Amino acid sequence: MNSLVEPNLRHTEQSFSASPVLDALHSVLPTHCILHREEDTRPYECDGLSLYRALPPIVVLPETEEQVIAVMRVCKRLSVPIVARGAGTGLSGGAMPHAQGVLLGLAKFNRIRRVDPVSATAVVEPGVRNLAISEAAAPHGLYYAPDPSSQIACSIGGNVAENSGGVHCLKYGLTVHNVLRVRVVTVDGEVVELGSEAPDAPGLDLLALFIGSEGMLGVVTEITVKLIPKPACAQVVMASFSSVETAGQAVTDVIAAGIIPAGLEMMDRRAVQMVEPFVKAGYDMAAQAILLCESDGTVEEVAHEVERMEAIFGQAGATRLQVSRDEAERLLFWAGRKNAFPAAGRISPDYYCMDGTIPRRHLARVLGAIEQMEDEFELRCANVFHAGDGNLHPLILFDSNKPDEVERAEKFGAAILELCVQVGGTLTGEHGVGMEKINQMCVQFSRDELEAFLAVKRAFDPPGLLNPEKVIPTLARCAEYGKMHVHGGELRFPDLSRF
């Protein structure tokens, strides 16, 4: 790799004068597509990670690909950072504006261009909501599988940027497994198409590289997604366990039996006790952990698979077992899980949702360590968990009006992520790195690995204008953060070795 240049630091120390940029943008966009007064730009100051805010001096809302191209050319010419934004539901600050840049909102790219039931694909614009795709495909008996909890609001463009998951991703894959092709405007204002309607495009897999690239490589203007047939039937098995360990073993047992559940989620005692009074989903308040395990397929397939799941959970020591009797009950069982975040908001002024992955065998150890950290940081934490994928979502509860709680919540979150890396996991499963986890990238990756990221970033964005100061830390930043890189499972991380 080349020596490390630091494009991410380039723009921070300059003062920013909006007027020449505004003048240039007015020459290529209609007036109603440009916002620059504070009352208009204020709504864009943060995404779902509201801890971090920056007022964007200029927001553009282009309506055509030609306008996106024109915006990119203006920004490149004037060396102005560009941050793309979908629905702004992201949880890692990926769409947080740059204080000296242009925020490029894609809300007006909201058309579903084509639903093709023969090839089982849809061609959509990036501002289309995730759930709207499934709604448009429903008359053909099809749907779009990845289902983030925010699917009613989040945009497919944002899903592409973050490689979003959801409870169905265990069986049906992440965004990267369900997108066939994207059309991208580069920082130079060129248009490239990555991927193809046919599987496995030749040459380097730039489609997979682009998905999850968090706005660093280009701006998407069109997406072809894969649709799949809606299963005839789905049922959820809900199982209670007297410890996190036994619940974790039950997860391993189901997967070892060759079953790929349509969803497999765990909630710990604190999460159940937070959610149940709010949602009244019938969760077992006495359990230390509950599992929700879904089967889908034909009626016969589901009956057979549910029977196997029940047997496995029973053998693993489930203290209570319940199977959804109808669709209403199935949705009720899921409602608790899907409302874990709003439920946190009911019992705590603020909450901070983390997103780390761990090898499943370390589940009990990691949850035990998080419990110890609750004492250390004097904050409570509830855990919901895409158990099949090993993707943990600790919800740290805090009150931002108490002066030091924000800082303690941030430190608690960082400690959890670094523990995930320490046991051989990663610091994000599906929410992205964004602003939030950039320091932890120093822990996850070596110098040479970070240089590989930066080299690829430079290949697409030589001037470093696309979503700068996010995702990939410079080595200077890592030196300042002062924590070492650890590799999968090797306990070279002094702060956390006691867990």
Place this chain on the structure above:
Amino acid sequence: MNSLVEPNLRHTEQSFSASPVLDALHSVLPTHCILHREEDTRPYECDGLSLYRALPPIVVLPETEEQVIAVMRVCKRLSVPIVARGAGTGLSGGAMPHAQGVLLGLAKFNRIRRVDPVSATAVVEPGVRNLAISEAAAPHGLYYAPDPSSQIACSIGGNVAENSGGVHCLKYGLTVHNVLRVRVVTVDGEVVELGSEAPDAPGLDLLALFIGSEGMLGVVTEITVKLIPKPACAQVVMASFSSVETAGQAVTDVIAAGIIPAGLEMMDRRAVQMVEPFVKAGYDMAAQAILLCESDGTVEEVAHEVERMEAIFGQAGATRLQVSRDEAERLLFWAGRKNAFPAAGRISPDYYCMDGTIPRRHLARVLGAIEQMEDEFELRCANVFHAGDGNLHPLILFDSNKPDEVERAEKFGAAILELCVQVGGTLTGEHGVGMEKINQMCVQFSRDELEAFLAVKRAFDPPGLLNPEKVIPTLARCAEYGKMHVHGGELRFPDLSRF
């Protein structure tokens, strides 16, 4: 993107003096790891695409990662091209040596380092044979899913380089979906780890970028693969059809019913007639096309799914239906498909196996066009087809002793691939681009898209030493080839518009 430099052309016009390179290699490798006499290097002159040959002046067979690093450093310092090679079974010339370079064979990296039944993973060296991984995992009831026809011989390192598929990939994914982590030596002799044991590593998805990168970005020294539980039961439904169209419709119908077969293969009349006398698999010699459709799972699941498959094929107009009665018959049904290539060798002195993908709806049209091309190029062609994936394998039969047949076979192959692109498909499904399809890349991709590939290539390999003159054509080469880029389904391709 930057303006186009042409690293691939850099080395062709230089004369090559082996002795300084040999001296430098002898200083870092034991003598028995270096081959340079013609009788020793001759076996490495081609891979499975034996149409293209080049004698490598030097072959190195390192035994440790440190030696691989040392070889890379020597080659970088002396500006010598490096071509990595696994088992040499590739079909697109990806491992064809460079006449002025070093061939880096990984045959001695043949250890299975760890099989972990708890996490269902294996850590292996790149020279391990694909099938050997499943054999090592079998005592735990696990196996490695991707199963190229060459799985008895091909290496997992080569599978990573080509993103190999196989009949089970419809249900279980390509190599990219079954590899969790790779350890890579870069052209600078640095070691990076891409991916993680946990799903979805943060930052750019360099693992997916690396898989299928055909030796252009680095050399793999260790691979962590996912293992999956071996299903309790598998059965194959074999169905005959009176036309390719009805067989194609039956494929669409099965998938539209929400069934994901463990394998779904089509053979046309010529392929059946070529294979059956050789293998005696019980194929219907009267059929215009046969389908092989596999179900796997528990006994009950398979019984239920096979019943559904039979009903769908019956409704689609199958003229004969047969279900494998036992494991021996299931393997016999597959034996015909898996031996299509050797069977071609029995009836023709040479054959040329193509590998294009098409949207399934164009199947009948494409096979019809290939039949017309048989007259035009005066050569026969049999078709086997990963029908579920839309991945076509036309086998062009020719005799290399007849002077112009090689040329006609190559032109026939190019015409087929360009037709695949024209109908919205791609020029390779699973065999890679290599030497073979580099000209067709000019048809598949636009100037800006090829520049994006080259920019990423340069990010990993600034001096352009890794597998040069393959995969990504320079614009000069495209200009010389003289064919235009077409985009998915748009018929702007003059030569083939008559089909």
